[in-house]
Amino acid sequence: MINYSFSMKELEYFLLIMTRVTSFIFIAPFFGMNNTPKRVKIALGFFISYLLYQSITPHMYVSYRTTLGFAIFVMKEAATGLLVGLGGSMCMMIMSFAGRLIDMDIGLSMASQYDPLTQDTTTITGQLYQQALLLMLIITGMYQFILKALVQTFELIPIGEAVFRFDKLVTSLITFLSEYVIISFRIFLPVFASMLLLNAILGILAKVAPQLNMFSVGIQLKIATGSIVLFLTAWMIPGASDFIFTEMKKMIVAFVEAMM
Numbered sequence: 504m505i506n507y508s509f510s511m512k513e514l515e516y517f518l519l520i521m522t523r524v525t526s527f528i529f530i531a532p533f534f535g536m537n538n539t540p541k542r543v544k545i546a547l548g549f550f551i552s553y554l555l556y557q558s559i560t561p562h563m564y565v566s567y568r569t570t571l572g573f574a575i576f577v578m579k580e581a582a583t584g585l586l587v588g589l590g591g592s593m594c595m596m597i598m599s600f601a602g603r604l605i606d607m608d609i610g611l612s613m614a615s616q617y618d619p620l621t622q623d624t625t626t627i628t629g630q631l632y633q634q635a636l637l638l639m640l641i642i643t644g645m646y647q648f649i650l651k652a653l654v655q656t657f658e659l660i661p662i663g664e665a666v667f668r669f670d671k672l673v674t675s676l677i678t679f680l681s682e683y684v685i686i687s688f689r690i691f692l693p694v695f696a697s698m699l700l701l702n703a704i705l706g707i708l709a710k711v712a713p714q715l716n717m718f719s720v721g722i723q724l725k726i727a728t729g730s731i732v733l734f735l736t737a738w739m740i741p742g743a744s745d746f747i748f749t750e751m752k753k754m755i756v757a758f759v760e761a762m763m
Contacts (some may be wrong), residue, residue: 526584602629609729
């Protein structure tokens with residue numbers, strides 16, 4: 504017979520840990536994929552929370568007088584976990600945005616499909632790049648860094664002591680948006696350069712041979728040229744993933760510092 508007793512303070516402390524962990528799992532890349540069963544996410548959150556509960560010493564219990572006070576602590580822990588996971592989740596969308604730019608330039612923007620990971624429509628190249636980035640995240644062990652970042656937040660931001668500095672959060676978001684566009688355009692640059700050259704050639708041919716229907720010919724040439732460029736630049740995906748993972752680390756660190 505199992506006889507395990509605990510105090511109400513211990514239960515509240517464990518629930519606060521689980522709130523931060525499950526909020527992180529809900530939105531973090533790899534852990535928060537929408538095609539993962541919700542029961543698996545809950546079980547993973549409970550297991551990680553139990554390990555953290557056993558490893559965090561000493562337990563710093565929160566003090567409150569009303570139910571609203573405890574609710575505020577729960578909301579703070581949920582916001583902390585969401586911000587840590589959001590720092591990685593936003594960077595995962597860089598590849599998808601670059602894929603949208605590529606498909607819009609080569610003429611495949613109308614060939615969109617439903618993405619079960621983001622529950623939104625995405626283009627063919629965007630979906631291909633998104634899956635390649637997720638594969639690189641698993642191969643390089645970047646998911647371990649994301650999980651370690653969550654664990655270290657319990658040392659840097661103890662339970663109930665998160666302080667949200669909105670000026671730093673806004674500054675981090677503005678910096679990320681500039682990096683978001685720059686990295687996306689660097690991925691899109693080979694296709695952009697080849698399409699720019701192709702458009703110039705088609706413009707010259709339209710003047711030299713106006714009897715040719717350059718509209719129908721140009722669509723086929725753009726798709727063929729874009730596919731060839733995507734095939735020749737496939738070796739650049741690991742390098743682009745390194746840029747994104749570096750940005751992911753910077754965003755997670757920036758969000759954690761804004762809550763310390």
